[in-house]
Amino acid sequence: MHSTINSLNDLRVGVVGPGRLGTALAAALREAGVAVDGPAGRGEIPVRCAAIVLCVPDGEIEAAAATVAGAAPLVGHTSGATPLSALAPAGTAAFGLHPLQTFAGEAAAGAAFTGAGCAIAGTTAEALAFAADLARALGMTPFEIDDEGRAAYHAAASVASNFLVTLQAAAERIAAGAGLEPEQARQLLLPLLRRTIENVGELGPGRALTGPVARGDEATVAAQRDAVTDAAPELLDLFDQLVHHTRALVGARASDTAHTLPSRAVGAMRTVRTVAELRKALAPERRAGRSIGLVPTMGSLHEGHLALLRRARTECDVVVMSLFVNPTQFGPNEDLNAYPRDEQRDAALAEAEGVDLLFAPAAEEVYPPGFATTVTVAELTGVLDGAPEQRGPEHFAGVTTVVTKLLNMAGPDVAYFGQKDAQQALVIRRMARDLDIPVRIEVCPTVRDADGLALSSRNAYLSAAERERALGLSRALRAAEAEVAAGHLDAATVLGAARTALDEHGIDPEYLELRSAADLSPAERVNGSTLLAVAAQVGRARLIDNTILGGTS
Numbered sequence: 001m002h003s004t005i006n007s008l009n010d011l012r013v014g015v016v017g018p019g020r021l022g023t024a025l026a027a028a029l030r031e032a033g034v035a036v037d038g039p040a041g042r043g044e045i046p047v048r049c050a051a052i053v054l055c056v057p058d059g060e061i062e063a064a065a066a067t068v069a070g071a072a073p074l075v076g077h078t079s080g081a082t083p084l085s086a087l088a089p090a091g092t093a094a095f096g097l098h099p100l101q102t103f104a105g106e107a108a109a110g111a112a113f114t115g116a117g118c119a120i121a122g123t124t125a126e127a128l129a130f131a132a133d134l135a136r137a138l139g140m141t142p143f144e145i146d147d148e149g150r151a152a153y154h155a156a157a158s159v160a161s162n163f164l165v166t167l168q169a170a171a172e173r174i175a176a177g178a179g180l181e182p183e184q185a186r187q188l189l190l191p192l193l194r195r196t197i198e199n200v201g202e203l204g205p206g207r208a209l210t211g212p213v214a215r216g217d218e219a220t221v222a223a224q225r226d227a228v229t230d231a232a233p234e235l236l237d238l239f240d241q242l243v244h245h246t247r248a249l250v251g252a253r254a255s256d257t258a259h260t261l262p263s264r265a266v267g268a269m270r271t272v273r274t275v276a277e278l279r280k281a282l283a284p285e286r287r288a289g290r291s292i293g294l295v296p297t298m299g300s301l302h303e304g305h306l307a308l309l310r311r312a313r314t315e316c317d318v319v320v321m322s323l324f325v326n327p328t329q330f331g332p333n334e335d336l337n338a339y340p341r342d343e344q345r346d347a348a349l350a351e352a353e354g355v356d357l358l359f360a361p362a363a364e365e366v367y368p369p370g371f372a373t374t375v376t377v378a379e380l381t382g383v384l385d386g387a388p389e390q391r392g393p394e395h396f397a398g399v400t401t402v403v404t405k406l407l408n409m410a411g412p413d414v415a416y417f418g419q420k421d422a423q424q425a426l427v428i429r430r431m432a433r434d435l436d437i438p439v440r441i442e443v444c445p446t447v448r449d450a451d452g453l454a455l456s457s458r459n460a461y462l463s464a465a466e467r468e469r470a471l472g473l474s475r476a477l478r479a480a481e482a483e484v485a486a487g488h489l490d491a492a493t494v495l496g497a498a499r500t501a502l503d504e505h506g507i508d509p510e511y512l513e514l515r516s517a518a519d520l521s522p523a524e525r526v527n528g529s530t531l532l533a534v535a536a537q538v539g540r541a542r543l544i545d546n547t548i549l550g551g552t553s
Contacts, residue, residue: 014046015039015053020103022055028113032137045071058082065090074127080154083147084123095131096121102161114139114464139464141451170235177231207352213246269351271358275409278359290317294412298325300340300457301349304447308416309353311444320410321350323360329398340460375400380427380520384533400431407437415439420446420454422546458541466539472505473534473545480532484549489526510535517548
């Protein structure tokens with residue numbers, strides 16, 4: 001049996017355990033179009049199933065596995081802590097499927113799984129692949145955890161989820177000292193809790209940390225300790241331990257900051273909005289001989305942008321990030337008005353990464369009244385995204401014009417771009433060379449989510465189902481890489497493998513082409529410097545991706 005996401009619709013999956021997880025899992029699988037038998041009660045055996053998932057307490061897994069022995073070719077459990085050896089009584093290939101999610105309430109089944117991580121394991125490659133496909137069918141992101149790492153993984157999950165509940169209960173207990181009832185305290189603290197979690201997700205623990213310990217306000221910490229002593233003395237040891245570990249986190253953050261920000265005081269990022277302000281701010285830095293790095297962005301920052309900022313921070317004395325949604329690179333029917341904008345969020349992320357200057361001009365500052373000049377690069381801009389049936393060469397004229405202006409405005413020593421926009425990077429390098437602009441164009445690797453999807457601001461447009469389809473782009477590239485690794489270098493074979501992967505995800509590409517990575521001329525064979533580029537519309541999002549293929553000519 002070979003399982004894929006598409007073939008799950010042809011399989012029948014048994015679920016044992018009518019508790020919260022078993023009930024939610026069975027319902028979510030049905031919503032995903034999978035035939036389900038269950039949730040069955042203890043001692044009941046699902047019939048005619050390709051796989052059986054045991055959603056029972058850890059202590060009952062071995063007995064449940066023995067009960068279903070011989071009933072299906074694959075048997076799995078949903079425990080985060082129990083090794084796969086507990087499934088040995090089933091006498092068949094085993095897998096683990098642990099949703100990194102909590103099931104305390106009555107959330108809709110599909111929504112409970114969508115977007116969550118899922119720890120998977122398998123005693124065979126087939127079992128592992130089935131667990132991964134099952135996780136993806138439920139909208140989760142699978143990642144492999146072996147038995148040796150299972151306890152540490154489960155402890156991390158407990159700290160992030162179970163102990164968070166314990167801390168909230170402690171906060172409500174302490175709030176009683178301020179005269180707040182538990183329910184009242186809960187409702188008042190929940191928005192703070194939610195925002196804190198969002199900050200951790202966006203910035204990481206060190207940079208998300210705020211409050212008196214982070215500020216070094218020892219007087220306030222001492223007053224808080226006295227209040228805990230009065231309101232909930234049984235929590236004093238917990239409070240002291242939390243203060244201790246928070247101080248350690250502050251110390252680690254300060255150490256990291258000192259290492260990565262050699263020429264900048266923490267919290268000193270300035271925002272400027274005019275060319276005159278930008279040049280005035282950079283003039284003394286340039287006179288002092290400090291190197292200047294520029295990271296041009298259109299905002300809606302994600303980890304890909306942050307990777308560019310970190311690279312600039314490690315290589316340059318002064319880091320400038322431009323934040324400008326450039327209207328001239330959008331076509332008449334493109335998403336200029338809908339393009340995500342949140343300057344406050346982007347500024348916070350930029351500052352956290354050590355940016356010195358945020359240049360956020362208005363459109364009128366970049367294109368003043370009477371502006372009539374365009375910078376164009378021939379040859380490279382008439383194919384792929386620049387083809388007339390795609391975005392057209394006008395798109396790249398908008399890009400090269402605004403980048404030329406930004407380079408002239410900031411005068412950086414280095415400008416940083418991402419490999420995900422491979423054609424754009426090639427065009428900008430050619431432009432800088434042809435116009436003798438004294439800047440080094442640095443192209444940094446594409447940043448991807450754990451499942452391979454290239455990061456893009458337009459990923460925000462994708463629904464869970466569309467995001468799953470969008471994985472077809474990166475999987476098409478991986479399929480092509482596999483062909484090249486196997487020694488198949490002709491364009492027909494390489495492109496055929498990529499197109500098959502796209503077809504499996506229901507994606508009809510706008511283009512899928514092999515071209516020279518040096519000049520974008522058509523390539524009939526992978527020769528060691530060959531660009532495989534793909535673009536496709538997935539829902540509202542137009543996505544692009546690429547890889548450089550190697551080989552021998």
